[in-house]
Amino acid sequence: MNAVLIAVGVMLVLSLLRINVVISLVMGAFVGGLTAGLSVSNTIEAFTGGLGAGAAIALSYGLLGGFAVAISKTGIPDLLIVAILKLVKREGDSQRKGLAKGLIFLLLLMMAIFSQNLIPIHIAFIPLLVPPILKILNMLQVDRRLIACILAFGLITPYMFLPYGFGAIYQQIVATQMELSGLKISLSDIPRAMVIPALGMVFGLVVAFVLYRKPRSYQQGDIEVEELKADVRISNIIFTVFALLAALFVQVGTDSMIAGALSGITVLYVTGALKWQEADHLLIEGMRMMAFVGFVMISANGFAAVITATGHVESLVAKSADLFSDNISLAVLIMLIIGLFVTIGIGSSFATIPIIAAIFVPLALELGLSPLATIALIGTAGALGDAGSPASDSTLGPTAGLNVDGQHNHIWDTCVPTFLCYNIPLIVFGWFGIVFLL
Structure with missing residues (x-):
């Protein structure tokens, strides 16, 4: 049997059984290597040789985590929350309540989008922003499944389409892995290829507003929230804005999230917005927050290296091309579904790309897909499953903020709604986008 299928199958089954993703990747790689006839030493050599490809991504995540925690300690999020509470606590008629809902939805959506691109702090904003407004959401009888869908949209769609922040990381992974698999592309082509798939996410968000528009009652219990500080120094606000701008412009100018995050941290250090005596602890805390994602990325690159070393990719491509040569549309659909299950299993779109690119790029070339269609295939197959995966940051983050009072179930209130609203569209x-770009 094909070693690639066995390796991916073992990794996926172990992940679905809730075995640690890193361990699942390592075990899947070893089983695949041994199945292909590689010796233990050759399998280890191939795996360790591939680890370096994920090092830059892992370091980017670590520094961004430290930057995120540092920003959270400047007091800027507290000011934002206080402003929201003052607005939505005002008494008024149903029209005012409707306006309050709309403003909350818009704020959460914008923060989720900004957390991926403009202010790359990832899910760090959720536990800072969501718990303090849960009582207001309860009062307005907002269905928290809708909030989970709004947050998931903002955490996923930007990195698919916009080449900034985490989007730059994702698209760099797509370009790098496609080149390693035999197809060199330009980074500027990725946003063009991902327009139609991104519209699918927009359609899913509209569906979420339709499905979860009805009022839903929650018990108005005590929600523990850290005391908010509304007396943030003006200088801290200014310096934090400078840090964010520095991180953004350096990242854009150098195409490096490492340089961008480092420049933002440096500004916070030099200006005193980040206290020197607290800096080491805060940066370590932030790096620890993102360390798991970094280890998954490194392990996934080792996994992909073993798959390539088996030499079974070529045979899989040849057999698949023969099977689907008369029906390219069906081949594309099956590859998308495979991407869905792989991402759901490991919980990371970023870690999925090295796995599927090694298989899908040669197959796409064999089937005659254009470079833009291949980009759309890899980018969409990688993002599929991020919404709905129990192990994904895009579901774990919203649940962490919405379940502080124990009234939001991770599977049924976050994973299932986001799966239905986003993966199907x-x-x-x-x-359709891939077929259109053929």
């Missing part, structure tokens, strides 16, 4: 729009 993403398959449909992604398939």
Whole structure:
């Protein structure tokens, strides 16, 4: 049997059984290597040789985590929360309540989007922003499943489409892995190829507003929230804005999230917005927050290296091309579904790309897909499953903020709604986009 299928199958089954993703990747790689006839030493050599490809991404995540925690300690999030509470606590008629809902939805959506691109702090904003407004959401009888869908949209769509922040990381991974798999592309082509799949996410967000528009009652219990500080120094606000701008412009100018995050941290250090005596602890805390994602990325690159070393990719491509040569549309659909299950299993779109690119790029070339269609295939297949995966940051983050009072179930209130609202439209729009770009 094909070693690639066995390796991916073992990794996926172990992940679905809730075995640690890093361990699942390592075990899947070893089983695949041994199945292909590689010796233990050759399998280890291939795996360790591939680890370096994920080092830059892992360091980017670590520094961004430290930057995020540092920003959270400047007091800027507290000011934002206090402003929201003052606005939505005002008494008024149903029209005012409707306006309050709309403003909350817009704020959460913008913060989720900014957390991926403009202010790359990832999910760090959720536990800072969501728990303090849960009582207000309860009062307005907002269905928290809608909030989970709003947050998931903002955490996923930007990195698919916008080449900034985490989007730059994701698209760099796509370009690098496609080149390693035999197809060199330009980074500027990725946003063009991902327009239609991104529209699928927009359609899913509209569906979420329709499905979860009705009022839903929650018990108005005590929600523990850290005391908010509204007396933030003006200088801290100014210096934090400078740090964010420095991180953004350096990242854009150098195409390096490492340089961008480092420049933002440096500004916070030099200006005193980040206290020197607290800096080491805060940066370590932030790096620890993102360390798991970094280890997954490194392990996934080792996994992909073993898959390539088996030499079974070529045979899989040849057999698949023969099987689907008369029906490219069906081949594309099956590849998207494979991407869905792989991402759901490991919980990371970023870690999925090295795995599927090694298989899908040669197959796409064999089937005659254009470079833009291949980009859309890899980018969409990687993003599929991020919404709905129990192990994904895009579901774990919203649940962490919405379940502080124990009234939001991770599977049924976050994973299932986001799966239905985003994965199904993403398959449909992604398939159409790939076929359109053929």
